[in-house]
Each structure stands twice: as structure tokens, then as C-alpha cells.
Amino acid sequence: MEQSSDAGPAIAPDLLRIGSQQFQSRLLMGSGRFESFELMAAAVAASAAEVVTFAVRRERLYDSSGRNLLDFLDLQNLKLLPNTSGAYDAAAAVRLARMGREILRSLEVPVDNWVKLEVLGDSRTLLPDPIETLRATELLVADGFEVLCYTSDDPILARRLKAAGAVSVMPAGSPIGSGLGVLNPHNLQTIVADLKATDPDFPVIVDAGIGTASDAALALELGADAVLLNSAVARAGDPVKMAWAMRLAVEAGIAARAAGRMGKSRFASASSPEIGLLTSPVGVVSRISEGLGKVKDN
Amino acid sequence: MSTSQPDSVGTMPVLVNEQRVDLPAGATVQQLLLQLGLPRRGLAVEVNGEIVPQRSFDERRLFVDDRIEVVSLVGGG
Numbered sequence: 001m002e003q004s005s006d007a008g009p010a011i012a013p014d015l016l017r018i019g020s021q022q023f024q025s026r027l028l029m030g031s032g033r034f035e036s037f038e039l040m041a042a043a044v045a046a047s048a049a050e051v052v053t054f055a056v057r058r059e060r061l062y063d064s065s066g067r068n069l070l071d072f073l074d075l076q077n078l079k080l081l082p083n084t085s086g087a088y089d090a091a092a093a094v095r096l097a098r099m100g101r102e103i104l105r106s107l108e109v110p111v112d113n114w115v116k117l118e119v120l121g122d123s124r125t126l127l128p129d130p131i132e133t134l135r136a137t138e139l140l141v142a143d144g145f146e147v148l149c150y151t152s153d154d155p156i157l158a159r160r161l162k163a164a165g166a167v168s169v170m171p172a173g174s175p176i177g178s179g180l181g182v183l184n185p186h187n188l189q190t191i192v193a194d195l196k197a198t199d200p201d202f203p204v205i206v207d208a209g210i211g212t213a214s215d216a217a218l219a220l221e222l223g224a225d226a227v228l229l230n231s232a233v234a235r236a237g238d239p240v241k242m243a244w245a246m247r248l249a250v251e252a253g254i255a256a257r258a259a260g261r262m263g264k265s266r267f268a269s270a271s272s273p274e275i276g277l278l279t280s281p282v283g284v285v286s287r288i289s290e291g292l293g294k295v296k297d298n
Numbered sequence: 299m300s301t302s303q304p305d306s307v308g309t310m311p312v313l314v315n316e317q318r319v320d321l322p323a324g325a326t327v328q329q330l331l332l333q334l335g336l337p338r339r340g341l342a343v344e345v346n347g348e349i350v351p352q353r354s355f356d357e358r359r360l361f362v363d364d365r366i367e368v369v370s371l372v373g374g375g
Binding site for chain 1: 314315317319334336338339340341342343344347349351352367368369370371372373374375
């Protein structure tokens, strides 16, 4: 993948490692809710994502259009990641994961033993069921899967999922399809710090809730390794343009994270020198602000 | 809904994605897919809760009232 800005410094961010795979892109794209296969394919291309997620569903037996969405994607360069959406307990998730693996095997794609695990506990809030998610992770890891595990942003649960063998823990920024962004940045930072404490390359992926480009950039600035999103692009006014924006956002976010942001302060700090001013500054706050109110961001 | 034995003209009912499908008695998974006009590629087939690998489609015989699931990938997040 070429850098999006030819004028930028020679920043080659580390590759994203997920289990046995590695990727240049920090964006994983969902393929649902697009108005057409053509639009989905154009958005995926604009996003520069290398991983695209899918759901496993019953084949329509008699009213099939004959059009297969896989025919619209570049399977040489994209990795297909089946999910377990629709599962509300561990047994259903394991069944869907095995079906997804079988589909990938039939396609003879290079990676066929991975799954985005998603076990929900409630059809209205779409919040994950933590107990069944952990149970399913254990079962799938034992069955040889590389499990990318969708979860809530609970740091202790994230730790348990990693300990159970998930190759990536994927906390929600906010509820699925809500577009509310990263609602609890502190939990995300705690998850990142905890899971990476002894394993700096362990990938934390913010999955769900991203609404626009700044949400994706923020997730990476907070320490996530990547974002997985779908609705933010599919339901944007112009999905292809938003996919492009998301590509830029994850590049910006990972670069900003690598650069290290400045500290935050309650007070202003002039960029122009105070020495050589023609007139005296007005106000007292600026006089007493030196060394006060510094807020350390990290 | 269905008889539990092959009928006199040698067909048997099975359930595919909860819909009744009549197959020739002794049909294989591959014959089922052919009858439904489905490809071998990009599908997973489960018979009575057990995955049938693609390489076994030609050999795996189906029986009366088997419960079959045929699934594929669709758009999803």
C-alpha cells in the first residue's frame, strides 16, 4: 500500500500483526448494509482495508439472484473474515464459526482458520454476552481457530479473553451501529496498557461504534492498533468518500500515536516569543500560569 | 409433513434450510446442490448438525428427513 501523502516524512508504521497474519492497513471493513455489491466493493477499495468481514447465513434456495458478493472483491489481495453474528450463545457461535471456516476452505483462500467472534446477549442493545463470549473463545481456540474477539470495553474481561487464547481483543467503542464513537476512552487505554504490558505487539482493535473519521483517529491515538467498522461507511452520505476518509484517519491516528502528542494544559502557552514585545501583556492569568495547571495526558 | 420412507417413485423428502426438498432416493450432497442450482464453491453444508467437507460432497449420501443447512457468506460487520 502506498503512503497517502507523498510529501510526508518517511514514516513506515509497524505492520499490524493479528495471529499468524500481518497487514499494512489499520482498517478492517465490514461488508454489510451497503446499497449494492458495487458500492461495497468500491468502498472497500477506497478504504485500502486488507480484511473484510462477512456474516454466515442460509443460502436462498429458489430466489437467489445468482450474484455473489465475493465476485465483486479482489480475493487475491483481501482476506475474508467470517463473523458469528446471530449467535446468542457459545454453541451457536461455534457452529457458525465452523461453517465460516468450511466456506473459506471451499474457496481455497490462504487464511481459513480465523473468525470474528461475536456473541450477543440482547437483540435490542446488541451488547455482547461476556460469559458466552469467553466460553466460545475457549472452545474455538481448542478447535484451532485464531479468534478475533468482539467484546465490551471491560478491561478485566479483555484480560480473560486474551488469557483464553484470543489472537485479538476487539472492544466496542460504543454499541454496534450507534456511531457514538469511543465513549469510554479511559477503559480503552486501560485495556491497551494491560494487554500490551508483557506483549507489546498484541493487537487491540476497536470494533463497533465508530461514527466518523475522527472517532477512528482517536481510537488509534488512544493506543488501539486498528479499527473495524462498517456502518460508518455504509450509512454515510457518500460511502466511498467516507471509506477514503477512514483510510486517512487511521493513517493519521497511528502516525500521531507514534509521534507522541503534546501534554495538555489548562492554560494557554504562546507560540510567539514574549521577549521583545512592543507593549506589556494585559492580564494576570498569563503571569501565574507558568508551571501551573499542567495536565499530563498519559 | 413428510413420510418417513422413500415413496414408490423413488424420491425422498429432506429438509434444506427448513424447506422441504424432494430428492432421488440415495442422493448425495453434490446431487442436492445440482438440483438446487448451487455451486460447490463458497458454501458450507451441514447434515444433521455435522459439517460435510466439500471434498466429501460426491460421496456423502442423504437419507429421508435429513436436516440440511446450506450457508454462504453475506455482507456483515
